[in-house]
Amino acid sequence: MEVSITLRVNGVERRASVEPRLLLVQFLRDNLGLTGAHIGCETSQCGACSVLLDGEIVKSCTVLAVQADGTEITTIEGLAPAGTLHPVQEAFWDQHGVQCGFCTPGMVLSTVALLADNPHPRDDEIRHGLEGNICRCTGYHNIVLSVRKAAEMLEAGAQPEPIAR
């Protein structure tokens, strides 16, 4: 059995015929080539596959592509226009909130969701707010600094900026 789905991914309408068992993360990576959503644990624990679904942060390894029919998805590739960094990405760069980088797309997107709800989180709120994202390098200290910095930048009205070369 195949099912037709239509969804908007990073602002672009995508149509496909998919097997019902296809996971959203596989659809994004294999069908659309959006490999920023990483497959880490594949058991809804690590958060490396996090994407925004209708503006809410979800784990795309635990959503079927057919469940995402009719929704709007934002992956790390679509967070800011090509060639620019979203302020949250900029903050992670600035504060070195990255070690191996595997968890980073999920961390960044979860941070976007966290700061949308709570623009001025305390450090403990940052840590609890990102509990669904695991950094296996244990680089949490700089991630918290990055989120703090991102909150300051967004507060000051930061917009996506071209990547410095």
Added chain:
Amino acid sequence: MNPSSFDYYRPESISEAIALLQEHGENVKLLAGGHSLLPIMKLRLAEPDALIDIGRIDALRGVAKVADGISIGALTTHRQIAVDPLIERHAPLLAVTASHVGDRQVRARGTLGGALAHADAAADYPAAILALNAAMVAEGPSGERKIASSDFFLDFLTTALEPTDVLTRIEIPAQPDGAGWSYRKLANQASGYAIVGVAVLLVAGADGKISEARIGGTGMAAVPWRATDAEQALVGAAADDDAAITTAANLVDLDIEALDDLHGSAEYRRRVARGLARRAIQEAIATSSAQGRW
């Protein structure tokens, strides 16, 4: 690992979902948020022939005030439950419990009805559902019926729902005036599931004595339980009588056949349950008194 192949249906009404359940026989599953079902399908612990996705049925959504409490649509997500103003006002124990489920992403997708129908022995909600005297409303081919929380959980992953039932909503009597509440759990550090969880709802009256107490537990056995002996020991006790609270808390695991597995031995779970019960009772007393009722 991927789930094995299945057919997929997306009914637009409850009656259509029931008809599909009847048509497809035993090895079919309802899909709500998918955060209990999809993980076990990926492990091939469940290999349904068909999924009936009820996630778009609007009649299964929403929170409403009803005569003696609130009615919560089965598709209400954990995140919605944690922040809904009606739930916060009338059943804050459930809101607090919802905030303990999984993590932010899981709470955004997982649903109350899905979690209850799945009936994981380590789930958080059952403790609160028992303490709140909630009722599960199921709709099947012959109509609607209410299942009391005390009759709902039958065994590991097994509830009183029939194969052709759709769990449509959960009805919760409003918490008593002046009630205090608490949910405490020892979470598995990897999964967040409860190794043991204890929910307490109690009323400390104007005379400083506990006039009503309800305690639900989860994680410790195949099914969640009401700790009636501990409840009876609390009623009539002074809210500041720590010795009486400890005595009651130590009864929380009475007559429970505790699980003994890699997450904890039976004896460990018993000790944890008593400790959690003591803290949850104390916190419930504190929140009860915080409302200025005694």
